[in-house]
Amino acid sequence: METLERIIAEHPFFAGLASDYTSLLSGCASNVRFDAGTYIFKEGEEAGEFYLIRAGKVALEIFAPQRKPIMLATLGEGEILGWSWLLPPYHWRFHARAVDAVRAIALDGKCLRTKCEQDHDLGYEVMKRFAHILQQRLEATRLQLLDVYAVS
Amino acid sequence: MMTTATAAIALPDPMVPRPYSVSQVLKETADTFSLTLQPADGTAADGFQPGQFSMLWLFGVGELPISISGHSADRERLVYTVRSVGQATHSLVRREVGDPVGVRGPYGTGWPMQAAEGCDVVIVAGGIGLAPLRPAIYEVLGNRPKYGRLVILYGARSPRDLLYRKELTAWSRQKDTQVLVTVDYGGVSWRGHVGVVTTLLRYARLQPSRSVAFACGPEIMMRFVARDLETHGMGREQIYLSMERNMKCAVGFCGHCQYGPHFICKDGPIFSYDRIRPLLEKYEL
Amino acid sequence: MMSRFQESRLVTTEARSVASLQHLERLIPALHARGFQVVGPTVRDGAIVYDVLEKLSDLPAGWTDEQEPGRYRLKRRDDQALFGYVVGPQSWKKYLHPAEIRLWAAERQGQTFRILNNDAPSPRRAFLGVRACELAAIGVQDRVLQGDKYCDPGYASRRKNVFLIAVNCTHSASTCFCTSMETGPRARKGFDLAITEVISPTSHEFLMEAGSAAGSEILRDLSVSPAPEETCRKADAAVEHTASQIHRRLDTSGIRELLYSNFDHPRWDNVAQRCLTCANCTMVCPTCFCTTVEDVSDVSNTHAERWRKWDSCFTQNFSYIHGGSVRTTAKSRYRQWMTHKLATWIDQFGSSGCVGCGRCITWCPVGIDITEEVRALRETPAGKEGGHGNA
Numbered sequence: 001m002e003t004l005e006r007i008i009a010e011h012p013f014f015a016g017l018a019s020d021y022t023s024l025l026s027g028c029a030s031n032v033r034f035d036a037g038t039y040i041f042k043e044g045e046e047a048g049e050f051y052l053i054r055a056g057k058v059a060l061e062i063f064a065p066q067r068k069p070i071m072l073a074t075l076g077e078g079e080i081l082g083w084s085w086l087l088p089p090y091h092w093r094f095h096a097r098a099v100d101a102v103r104a105i106a107l108d109g110k111c112l113r114t115k116c117e118q119d120h121d122l123g124y125e126v127m128k129r130f131a132h133i134l135q136q137r138l139e140a141t142r143l144q145l146l147d148v149y150a151v152s
Numbered sequence: 153m154m155t156t157a158t159a160a161i162a163l164p165d166p167m168v169p170r171p172y173s174v175s176q177v178l179k180e181t182a183d184t185f186s187l188t189l190q191p192a193d194g195t196a197a198d199g200f201q202p203g204q205f206s207m208l209w210l211f212g213v214g215e216l217p218i219s220i221s222g223h224s225a226d227r228e229r230l231v232y233t234v235r236s237v238g239q240a241t242h243s244l245v246r247r248e249v250g251d252p253v254g255v256r257g258p259y260g261t262g263w264p265m266q267a268a269e270g271c272d273v274v275i276v277a278g279g280i281g282l283a284p285l286r287p288a289i290y291e292v293l294g295n296r297p298k299y300g301r302l303v304i305l306y307g308a309r310s311p312r313d314l315l316y317r318k319e320l321t322a323w324s325r326q327k328d329t330q331v332l333v334t335v336d337y338g339g340v341s342w343r344g345h346v347g348v349v350t351t352l353l354r355y356a357r358l359q360p361s362r363s364v365a366f367a368c369g370p371e372i373m374m375r376f377v378a379r380d381l382e383t384h385g386m387g388r389e390q391i392y393l394s395m396e397r398n399m400k401c402a403v404g405f406c407g408h409c410q411y412g413p414h415f416i417c418k419d420g421p422i423f424s425y426d427r428i429r430p431l432l433e434k435y436e437l
Numbered sequence: 438m439m440s441r442f443q444e445s446r447l448v449t450t451e452a453r454s455v456a457s458l459q460h461l462e463r464l465i466p467a468l469h470a471r472g473f474q475v476v477g478p479t480v481r482d483g484a485i486v487y488d489v490l491e492k493l494s495d496l497p498a499g500w501t502d503e504q505e506p507g508r509y510r511l512k513r514r515d516d517q518a519l520f521g522y523v524v525g526p527q528s529w530k531k532y533l534h535p536a537e538i539r540l541w542a543a544e545r546q547g548q549t550f551r552i553l554n555n556d557a558p559s560p561r562r563a564f565l566g567v568r569a570c571e572l573a574a575i576g577v578q579d580r581v582l583q584g585d586k587y588c589d590p591g592y593a594s595r596r597k598n599v600f601l602i603a604v605n606c607t608h609s610a611s612t613c614f615c616t617s618m619e620t621g622p623r624a625r626k627g628f629d630l631a632i633t634e635v636i637s638p639t640s641h642e643f644l645m646e647a648g649s650a651a652g653s654e655i656l657r658d659l660s661v662s663p664a665p666e667e668t669c670r671k672a673d674a675a676v677e678h679t680a681s682q683i684h685r686r687l688d689t690s691g692i693r694e695l696l697y698s699n700f701d702h703p704r705w706d707n708v709a710q711r712c713l714t715c716a717n718c719t720m721v722c723p724t725c726f727c728t729t730v731e732d733v734s735d736v737s738n739t740h741a742e743r744w745r746k747w748d749s750c751f752t753q754n755f756s757y758i759h760g761g762s763v764r765t766t767a768k769s770r771y772r773q774w775m776t777h778k779l780a781t782w783i784d785q786f787g788s789s790g791c792v793g794c795g796r797c798i799t800w801c802p803v804g805i806d807i808t809e810e811v812r813a814l815r816e817t818p819a820g821k822e823g824g825h826g827n828a
Contacts, residue, residue, distance in 0.1 A: 059338070059346065071338035073347040076355060099343050139376075143348045144336050148370035149279040149309035151183075151237050151759070166587045167540050167743070171549045192549040211543065211550055212734025212741035237759045252549045398758050400730050403587040406748070407727030408755060410777065413784035418586050434700055436769035
């Protein structure tokens with residue numbers, strides 16, 4: 001547990017959080033592994049955990065009828081996977097598939113959510129950090145939408 | 153308009169092309185080809201600096217500004233990677249071995265290799281933008297002790313649009329070299345990154361204060377890249393972009409390539425982000 | 438600040454000669470004898486244009502012009518002055534930087550091609566009647582086409598061979614503003630000969646001034662005598678009077694910063710509603726130099742030619758790169774032209790691109806006045822309503 005706490009505390013996403021919060025988070029954390037090709041979570045499932053990717057690549061996917069799975073984006077080492085646990089209705093919006101072997105730290109989102117409701121200071125810190133991630137993802141998605149490499 | 157020709161010798165003139173001939177045509181992707189040209193008279197090819205471009209002339213058809221994408225140390229040939237996007241480029245990529253092509257140049261400012269000496273070099277390429285950056289990559293790899301780490305971040309539309317795949321693999325195996333590739337649309341069997349090239353920045357191992365960045369690609373992409381590089385700690389004067397505008401002469405006479413006060417053909421195409429940031433924000437400049 | 442005509446009073450009277458109409462009759466033959474083709478103003482189709490002059494009487498004697506924004510009319514004078522008008526729709530770039538010129542020809546030779554440069558050399562020309570603003574314009578184009586990183590050899594050769602006969606203006610049009618651009622009405626330098634016409638009901642003579650050895654040589658052929666003080670005084674007064682008649686003003690103070698900082702000024706929308714993007718201004722402007730190239734070949738594709746033609750930043754395709762044009766709106770194109778002419782030109786070439794000849798004002802079909810546009814940019818601060826730029 002001690003090493004997990006260190007990893008969490010050192011991760012840029014959690015930087016600046018008071019140590020009792022990082023202890024709190026480590027209390028709900030565990031090391032997880034996913035083999036290449038397995039699904040970490042699927043669209044529609046209840047979102048209880050989120051992940052801090054330590055190695056490997058995760059693809060966000062969506063299934064559409066008559067089409068093969070569409071890969072929207074990949075997330076790699078150091079990135080946070082999953083924010084649907086934070087906002088109602090707490091269900092995953094996309095599939096997340098391990099492209100190669102993935103090692104991650106799973107954090108109990110449900111537990112963290114409850115604690116955020118009780119301690120709004122913690123809640124604000126968490127929300128700020130997720131807002132930043134969402135902003136980056138939104139900007140990247142918009143740029144992707146522009147299809148800048150297409151001919152005219 | 154047509155007059156009859158009588159024998160005469162052409163005088164040195166910046167508007168007159170030099171006859172070259174196609175010695176190799178390589179299909180890179182469905183719409184992109186690399187042409188190798190060698191002087192028709194067998195003498196040395198015109199020397200160039202990484203980042204410069206030539207005006208390529210097709211007999212009776214017209215001229216196009218194309219970045220040189222080969223080794224600047226190779227004095228026997230000039231290589232151009234051309235994407236077929238319109239009538240003129242379509243004509244150019246359909247050249248066959250032995251066909252004549254007129255070459256004027258090289259023109260423009262090159263990538264600032266001297267400013268990069270002693271620094272980590274970050275190459276950020278989008279689509280066909282990798283072509284004018286390849287000579288800079290060759291320059292770094294060919295003169296390794298002069299430079300720090302080499303980081304190549306490359307984004308294309310889809311896996312089928314990736315250029316120089318074999319070379320990318322070879323480069324990634326070089327010492328102190330990191331190559332990261334991403335595509336906007338992954339497709340079924342792609343196991344690499346999916347997302348815009350800016351998402352690769354977080355994985356780049358470099359020291360921002362001791363780095364220079366060379367970026368080339370669609371203008372929107374370069375704007376996002378430059379902003380993100382700055383967020384990652386690089387100074388505006390350390391970031392260089394290769395700009396593009398309509399060109400007819402490449403020698404500062406036709407007026408077409410003006411970008412604010414700059415003539416892309418002679419003041420550019422490479423500019424520091426510091427210098428052109430105010431212009432990048434202006435719509436319809 | 439000493440004005441132009443005051444400065445030139447420093448020229449001593451010995452350097453200036455006086456010529457009668459009879460003396461001046463010898464001018465064109467003297468130029469012909471030295472192999473010059475003489476070109477200058479002549480009346481055609483209701484305007485004063487530049488064309489070949491065979492004799493002095495080809496000049497628009499007794500004509501003057503009335504110019505307003507969007508208006509040009511010729512009117513008869515009540516005297517027979519040879520130079521009693523100002524500039525028309527054409528400028529000397531017609532000869533120095535021609536509207537259409539073949540750059541070179543090429544011929545296929547097996548698997549390669551050969552460039553042929555077999556153009557007949559252009560004739561040596563004498564420009565008779567170059568106004569001070571036009572001399573300045575020639576200087577501006579010199580800087581662009583032979584004084585920068587590359588040199589246009591065709592321009593350089595045409596320029597070297599030209600003999601310039603300036604005329605100091607003794608008449609101004611309402612559209613003139615050379616005084617604001619400090620280019621006239623007196624020709625200061627860059628000419629081989631300068632003429633100031635001095636006409637009254639009782640006399641008609643010309644003050645002649647050599648500006649070069651070649652000019653002095655021609656003067657000797659005319660057998661003129663030194664100008665009396667009185668003639669010099671009258672000539673200077675006439676030019677001074679012309680300057681005082683110029684009321685159109687362009688305030689050039691801080692103009693570069695004015696244009697650079699007003700990219701989003703609402704005035705651009707205003708002018709965009711009027712501007713037809715007809716490109717007249719660029720065609721009549723003596724400093725506009727933009728061109729395009731055209732490649733042509735014969736049916737068998739064994740003979741090709743490259744032609745260069747005037748182009749204008751007002752055209753839709755001027756800024757076209759794969760995918761579309763950068764400047765699609767009339768607003769962006771007018772802004773580009775005006776900003777280039779008055780501001781970015783300074784960064785590029787060290788001087789303004791505008792010489793104050795007023796042609797763009799006269800020949801604009803809707804009468805857009807560049808001096809008015811500058812005034813409007815100064816007077817109204819940049820609009821604050823509407824959205825702000827991106828974060």
